[in-house]
Amino acid sequence: MTNEGKDNIINILPYFAGVILAFLIALYIRTIPKASVFLSNGFVRFGGNDPWYHLRNVESIVNNFPNMLWFDAYTQYPNGTDQVFAPLFDLVLGTIIWILGGGNPSQDLIYTVSAYYPAFLGALVVVPTYFAAKWLFNRETGILASLLIAISSGQFLSRSILGFNDHHIAETLLSTITAMFLIMAIRKANDSGIFFDDLKGSRFENLKPALPYLVLSGIALGAYSLAWKGALFFSFIIGVYIAIQHVMDHLNGRSTDYLAISGMVIFAVALIIVLLTPHLGGTKALHIKGLLAGIVAFPVLTGMSIAMSRKKFNKYYYPGLAAVLFVGGIIISKQVSPSAYSLVTSVFSYFMRTGGGLTIAEASPLLSMGGQFSLAPFWGNFTTLGYISLLAIIFLGYEAFKKNTSPERTFLLVWTFMIIWAMLQQNRFAYYYSVNAAILSAYVGIKFMELAGWKGLLEDIRSKNKFDIKNIKIWPVVSVLVIILVFMYPSYNMSMQQSQYTGGPNGYWIEATMWLNSNTPDPGLDYYESYEVPAKGESYQYPDTAYGVMSWWDYGHWIEVIGHRIPNANPFQQGVGGRRNSIEEENRPGASTFFTAQSEEEATAVLEAVHPDPDKAGARYIVSDVEMATGKFYAMAAWTLDTNDYYIPVQTDMGTQTVPGPRYFNSMESRLHIFDARGLEQYRMVYESPVGNSAEIGYKNIYNALFEGDLALENTGYVKIFEYVEGAQIVGEAPDGEDVVISTTIMTNIGRTFVYSQSAVSDGTYSFTVPYSTQGPIEGETQFDTMPIGAYKITYGSFVEEVDVSERDVLDGNVIEI
Known part of the structure; x- marks a missing residue:
């Protein structure tokens, strides 16, 4: 090996070691809460709701390898549901488990690998973060960015913590990989000078440096599309970037050919991957249309630029003409192609929620707590990095406006602004912005260290090939302390606090769903069966022994996966019923209409209406918990768009307070949980979990005081199961x-x-x-x-x-x- 080669290895080793260290730190933080995931009784508690359905998919894949569960009859009784998730996340995990288990993995292996899977993917995010920051700025920025993302808190950590086996962390990983390859692809394409004329003349030399990165970016975008059914979001980001870069290059007199060619290659590769996939959670057609739209639009933008330049039109006409064509295209598509029009409108409305949709925790706006504006969620997700990244945006935005900034840095800004736009509407996208915040904050941090003298110090060490502590001055030391105390410590401290616990079903729910499994009749369906997909327009034919379990949608996956029973409603917001847009709509039968029903007869009519057979009811069992009876009750009402009068103002010694009123106490949820179904003719309690602390006593006290009741002031079972x-x-x-x-x-x-x-x-x-x-x-x-x-x-x-x-x-x- 030559001396130059040895020097390169020596120079690379510290950065390689830094990335490995960042990976290990990230993995350590994510595996801290082992005791709350792997319980002492052998139960593995996955976090949240959707991770349980991913477990459902993985179990099905392993038992029917390599087939995906394209239709599930074991949820949303009596309809079943097509596969809601895009397949890649579960197929990769299922394949890993199947291989590790030699084709017959044990239940322990399935649960253990599934629990660690998100933590491993979360730790892997440090790698593309490093390369994205390195290719945007330099290696030092890459290392700092990888360390910052490793210790990031908030949704990024919660979505990749041990046991949170959900596709969200795959979204972050694959979108960052896509961005990483796109950054280098755009740089290479711009530097090489790719032109359509060269391709027409079969001259591909200039394309070769960029082509591998373009193909890899397309593969990453395709994989991302197979991991999340809403992945058209990142394709949209790329499309917006290419359109903006077209405008910037045209205004600066530069060729835009490289942008069109790059976009076409990336989208074409992704399109091929999408076309080869059987299903994408019901959005395959949308992905195909979106990717095709980009493949057509990119050369049109370049053609406009070429034509206007040749005819020497004022260059400032270009952005206006592009905007006119875009708006005109939308207007024309509305008349001649409703599907194309719905594609555009769906992209802009995807993140908008109204009515009951606003009660979905992850879909609420970021800067909101209890419906009020608050910066607390911003701090909780990003700590100081959120504010530092905003400073970087201002500086880089100024640079882009005043100087001839590089195309890849323009992409960084567009990428960042688009994520912020999505995040402000749905807080779940905070786990995307953690990557941007880490890269942007690392950029500021390294700039600060350079101003403090670190750049000159490092160059001096490299030239002398040795380290002398006498050369260290006070400002470089101060800058390191600032990085540790201001950039790192707040995130690390928040992450260490956050990693002490996980979500998922509490002990009451675990016990209740296991009781369902053991003490209720078998519904007559094989839980591990690969169900036949019903023909279009037909419904799944359930056996006569099948029945539904009515509960709020939050708990549907727990009922299915732990209880092995068929929920009527689930966290896909299927079976919720109610209304979506207007109080004038029919109040459709489902969980919201059942639990807010104002009499037993009205509630029973809902159960009967859920099932298309007039001789059958939609549910045999009803599962309630104290959260449904107290804090979550408002969400049930919200899904019906009729929230009036459930709570009333009452004058007390402490002033006017809002308390449950007659309409609340007449609701079926209150009749069941607060009143134990006393006096109901067709509903009986068959199980209650141990007692838990809650607001139940307060509700009973209000009832006794305002309505002359005589309810015992005691907390009762946290979860209760009733039978119809x-x-x-x-x-x-x-x-x-x-x-x-x-x-x-x-x-x-x-x-x-x-x-x-x-x-x-x-x-x-x-x-x-x-x-x-x-x-x-x-x-x-x-x-x-x-x-x-x-x-x-x-x-x-x-x-x-x-x-x-x-x-x-x-x-x-x-x-x-x-």
Whole structure:
């Protein structure tokens, strides 16, 4: 090896070591909360909601390798659903697990690898961040950027923490890889001078330096498109950049051929990958149209530039003409091609949410807490790097405006502004901006260190090939301390706090869904089956034994994956019902309409309407938790677009306060969770989890104070499961006008007791429909131990009679005559 080669290796080694260090730091931070993921009882708790459905996909892939679960009959009963996620994230993970398990991986291997997968991908982001920053600025900026992204907090960390097995971190990784290759591709293409005339003459020499990076950028964009169904977003960013760069180059008298050629190659490669993929979460056609639009638009922009330059039109006409063509194209497409028009409008409206959609935590605006403007989320996601990156944007923007800045730095600015635009509308895109913040802050940090004298010091060390501490002066030391204390420590401190815990189902929900798994009838579907996709326009044919489990959409994946039961609603916001745009719309049946229903009869009508068969109900079980009964209730109402009067103002010693009102306490959610389904005819509690701290006592206290109630001021089960049954009909005779009461004491599975009762005024006869069996469960049906501790008592005047009711009477709706 030559001395020059040795010198190159020696120069590269510190940077290589820096990237490895950044990777290890990132991986360490992400694996800190092992104890809250791998529980002592052997349960692996994945975070959030969607990671559970990715686990569902991976289990299906492993059991049916290499087939993807393109249709899932085990959610959104009674419809099922086409695969919502783009396939790449799960297919890669499933393949890794299948290989590691020798074609027959154990459940432990599936869960363990799936839990570590996002942490590994999150740590890998340091690599493209390093190269993107290096190719934009220099190696030093690359190293600092890789260290800053490694310790970044907020959504970037939460989406890549151990156990958060979701595609979001793959979005960040693949979009950053796309940007990394695009930066070098644009640089090479610009420097080489690529022209359409050269390609027409089969002269490809100038294309060769850029071509590998263009192809790699296209492959990365294609892979990104297969990892997220909304990935047209980054294609849009590239398209906006190429359009802006066209304008800048035309105004500066430069050729724009390299931009059109580069864009066409990148989009063509991505298009081929998309075309080869069977499904993309329902957005394949949108991706094809979007990529084709770019392939057509880029040479049109260049053709306009060439034509205007040849005819010596005023160069400032170009941006105006481009804007006119864009707007004109939208207007024409609306008339002649509705699909093309919907493509454009969908890009601009993708991030907009209204009504119930605003209650989705990740879809709310970034600078908002409780509906009020707040900078706290900005600090929580980026700490000081958020503000430092804004300074970098100002400086680089000024440079771009005043100087002939490089095309790749223009891309950085466009990339950054587009991410900010998306992030301000949906806070989830903060995990994208963490990369931009790291690169931009590293740029500022290295500039600051250079001003402090580090550049000259390093050059002196390289020239002398040795380090002498006597050459170190105070300002370089101060600059290092500033980088550590201002740039690094706030992020690291925030990340260490954040990494102490993970999300996901709490112990109450884990126990409740496992109870569902063990104590309710098998729905008659193989959980691991590769279901046949229904023909277009037809619905999936469920067996007669199938049934739904009604709960709020947040919990659908837990019910499916842990409980192995079929939820009516899920975190894809399927089965929610309600309205979307106007209060004038029909209030569609679903979870929101069921839980906000103002009577048992109204709620039951919703259940009946959910199923297309008039003889079947959409759900057999209803699962509620105390969050649904308190904090989340407003979200249920929001999905119906009718939120009035659930909460009312009340004058107290502390001033006017808003508290639950009659409409809230009449809701089905309140009747079930707050009142334990007391007095309901066809709904019975069959399980409650242990008690958890909540706002439940406060709600009961309000009811007692305002409505003369007598509810016990106690917290009850955090999660409760109810069963919808036909109900046994008890009929008898009593003197006309007598107040007849039927009652029994219910003891729940945790030993809590409450009185179930109904009353009626006799007209010579009386009739009660009751949901509880006094004789316990029967084989093949719900195995409950929440039940009456004795017979029903019927009383009026001095008359008392006890009645036993069998489980078969309850399930079949039999009539019991007294």
